[in-house]
């Protein structure tokens with residue numbers, strides 16, 4: 001069977017690799033993919049928001065199943081569009097995608113269903129902001145309602161900052177929405193929990209913790225993610241039960257009640273405070289780089305999982321995982337997440353000997369005249385599997401040192417929270 005895969009990041013390279021290992025998969029067509037996917041699939045350059053063009057390509061390549069990696073096409077309704085054309089596609093519809101596409105929608109679902117989350121107020125006027133400032137102590141988290149490419153959240157320590165950030169959003173800083181969500185600041189440890197969902201059931205699809213800040217010691221501006229590890233040691237069996245019963249089950253029930261059952265990957269972004277889970281955000285897709293650390297731990301054929309999910313038969317498949325742990329360090333172009341250079345030469349990548357427990361997933365890369373070059377802020381994900389996070393990180397850094405790279409930086413402290421914990425065999 002031919003599969004279509006939409007997206008061009010490290011997440012899509014990881015998905016492409018697992019798909020390519022399935023005996024049921026013939027060709028994989030990536031829209032548009034990256035240099036990494038080009039050795040496993042056919043890359044086709046296309047705007048991922050041009051649904052009509054994508055439909056034509058799906059027909060041309062006789063694609064029987066489409067997997068959507070990133071959020072933007074999902075929030076814009078690619079699933080509704082393709083399903084109308086009788087194409088089998090894995091992912092949530094436009095309504096369910098609002099769980100990520102509108103923070104006001106997500107918080108309203110939480111309120112209506114008593115899902116634990118930070119105290120909040122949805123605002124479109126300055127006097128509502130002023131009222132929240134009297135009801136909630138600082139810091140206050142200001143969030144743009146709509147998609148904002150990771151730039152929509154500001155943690156404000158002063159009233160002045162709150163007023164400035166909200167005013168910028170009211171004035172249209174983000175095209176997606178002028179609504180603001182103000183939130184109480186929650187102090188705790190972040191973790192991500194993933195499930196795969198069909199109309200009838202959901203199944204665990206891994207846990208991970210990532211590092212969003214650009215610099216070591218979790219300093220500097222937020223990024224898409226500088227590194228991650230899986231599983232998340234903070235998610236114990238007891239906590240997992242609470243995540244499922246207090247957050248996931250009521251959310252899926254709420255969407256079903258609204259006649260829009262959720263389908264696809266659901267990424268539950270959590271703050272863990274005194275062993276209690278609070279929902280920080282929902283993403284309607286796999287995380288990046290979380291996907292890159294989760295998929296190498298998957299034992300079950302990913303094509304089969306997608307097939308069962310799209311047939312609403314997930315309950316009939318057992319999803320098995322390796323016991324090994326994994327970690328990835330993201331190599332970025334200097335300047336990221338601000339302005340950065342493109343077209344940096346990446347040398348030696350084919351010359352380093354990777355064991356079967358080591359992987360390099362491409363993110364922003366392309367091949368120009370047979371030379372591998374960077375094509376984005378996040379360039380490569382260097383990853384290893386192993387038995388403890390400390391030795392895995394050591395292995396990753398030794399592999400990175402074998403690459404010949406200029407103009408690239410990376411964090412050497414990924415996993416510090418678990419690696420520095422005493423008396424625990426992480």
Ligand code: AMP
Nearest residue numbers: 118141153183184185186187269280281
């Ligand atoms: P979001 O896009 O909602 O995931 O927010 C991005 C990041 O901001 C999160 O990963 C957290 O690190 C931080 N954050 C968001 N909401 C809160 C909150 N209510 N309290 C503390 N930190 C938050």
Ligand code: GLY
Nearest residue numbers: 224225287288289
């Ligand atoms: N790594 C965070 C995300 O994928 O949203």
